[in-house]
Amino acid sequence: MSGGDRNRILNRIEKILNRFNLREKIIGLFLVCVVIPLILFDVIIINRIVDEERAEELYNAQKMTETVENYFDDILKDCQAISASISQNYKIGEALGTAYENGFDYYDKYHQMSENNFFQTLVRYDSTAVKLYTSNDTVVGGGYVGRIDSVEDTTWYKNFKNSDAPFTFVCGYDDSRASTESKRRVYYLSNLKFKNNNYENFIRVDVDYGSVSRGLEHMGFNKTIYVCDGDTILFSNQGNNSKGIPFEEEMTFKDVEYISYPTNLGNINRIVVLSEDKKTYDYLYDNRYLMLIVLAVSVLLPMLLLRIIDHSIVHRIEELNNVFGKQVNDELVPVEDPDGSDEIANLMVNYNRMVEEVNQLIKIVYKDKLREQEANIARKNAELLALHSQINPHFMFNALESIRMHSVIKGEDETAEMVEKLALMERQYVDWGSDMIQVSQEMSSVEAYLLLQKYRFGDKLMYELDVDEECASRLVPKLTIVTFVENACVHGMENKTRECWVFVRVYTKGNDMVIEVEDTGTGMDEEQVAKIVEKSKTIELDDIKNASHVGILNALLRLKMTMGDNYEFDIESEEGIGTIIQIRIPIRQGKEEA
DSSP: OOHHHHHHHHHHHHHHHTTSOHHHHHHHHHIIIIIHHHHHHHHHHHHHHHHHHHHHHHHHHHHHHHHHHHHHHHHHHHHHHHHHHHHTOHHHHHHHHOOOSSHHHHHHHHHHHHTOHHHHHHHTSTTEEEEEEEOOTTSOOBTTEEEGGGTTTSHHHHHHHHOOSSEEEEEEEOTTSOTTSOOEEEEEEEEOOOTTOOSOEEEEEEEOHHHHHHHHHTTOOSSOEEEEETTEEEEETTSOOOTTSOOEEOSSOTTEEEEEOOSSSTTOOEEEEEOOOOOHHHHHHHTHHHHHHHHIIIIIHHHHHHHHHIIIIIIHHHHHHHHTTOEETTEEOOOSSOOOSSHHHHHHHHHHHHHHHHHHHIIIIIIHHHHHHHHHHHHHHHHHHHGGGOOOHHHHHHHHHHHHHHHHHTTOHHHHHHHHHHHHHHHHHHOOSOSEEEHHHHHHHHHHHHHHHHHHHGGGEEEEEEEOGGGTTOEEETTHHHHHHHHHHHHHHTTOOSOEEEEEEEEEETTEEEEEEEEOSSOOOHHHHHHHHHHHHHOOHHHHHTOSOOHHHHHHHHHHHHHTTSOEEEEEEETTTEEEEEEEEEGGGSOTTO
């Protein structure tokens, strides 16, 4: 494949992938690179577990057959030990090899032999019955000794004689026995060679069939085991070993798991172990704890890992996407507490830095411009509200100047001074070239207003003005202080019979310029104070348009327009005592160059 073809294929794959969102891509990558390999790995592990379980069962079956072989081999060895012990006993050989003149001599010898402790030990060994056979025709058959000629026609003897083996070990069925006897027999036949005996002698050791079968059953194997002669079942560990019925013949064994073929146990030539009918899920259930671990590693752990990856990548990108372009109070919203040091965290940090810079620009360019426009609108509306007097300013100033000149000519200096102060104040009201004025200029209007009120109230009105030098050049909204002084005179003194003081103080405290207007007038109740303070926080232009007294509201609105939220307004008042109005303005807001 050429480089161009490879690039085209990669570009096509990339275009297809671009149609999916990031979470779908991560899930797809996770399925292909993690889940599917884990599933394949689990299949391999499960097959390996099943194979190992089956191999272990086969190994256990082999061990079972070895145990059974050893069991019957021990029985055979016990029989051989009995035969070898008798063959080496001189007195037994002598008893069987002597030619007796009569039966009385034999019985004497037989009783001597049978009462011998050694002989008694052998013939009563475990669950066995021992009988000796001899060709000595002077021996009288009976008890532990029999004559060969009495069994020459039996099948078991003929088979023994015709066998070239040194011994015969047989598990057989003898239907010639009485119904009360066990017809299933386990017996051992072997020739006896005595040094002092020239007759033919052999031994037959009968092992109790029921004892042998019970021993097999008590081995506690969890699988079915058959001990067979070819296809004939001689023993089973399932308890179907009735001693009175013929052996069963099973031509074929179903579900055979393992077969051993012993060669030295007489007619026992097959030991068969049947397999359990177990399915794959049975093996898995047997290894359920291992399966739970595999499940946890294959499913739960990948799901947890996917959740962590999703939260680390997709969740944070979604969080960043959600704040893109989002605005609260005309400002962009930053990402809260970006965590980590990867590329996404760096992107969040850079986005927050950009948001901070953009918000700063919005504040400087947009909000300041908006505040300026609102201030201009407020100022224009204040000018319009000032026109409620329906007096033409030019006509009024000319008229006041004519009255003042007439008073000067007539020598009425006090009246001329009052007219001059009134004209000064009116010019302040109608001159809206700028909404901000220096504190010193504002205090000139305050003093002019108080002088006019002094003519009205006489000695009833007393006032004191105190301005720090460093505050004289600070800027405040025009007519702010005058408005509150006017309010103190009009509402604080009109109903007062005794003298009333008005104190105006402008000073610095910390980083603030403090303006205080205090009077000792009639004061206000708590409800009035709370209403004015609350209105100062929410004052709007419509409040002025709809109000009958616009002085204080106008001053509060212009404070809000010019200072924003960077000022504090407070009132303390008590009925019959007086009122203190305090305005705190940050010094940076009141600088002349602001």
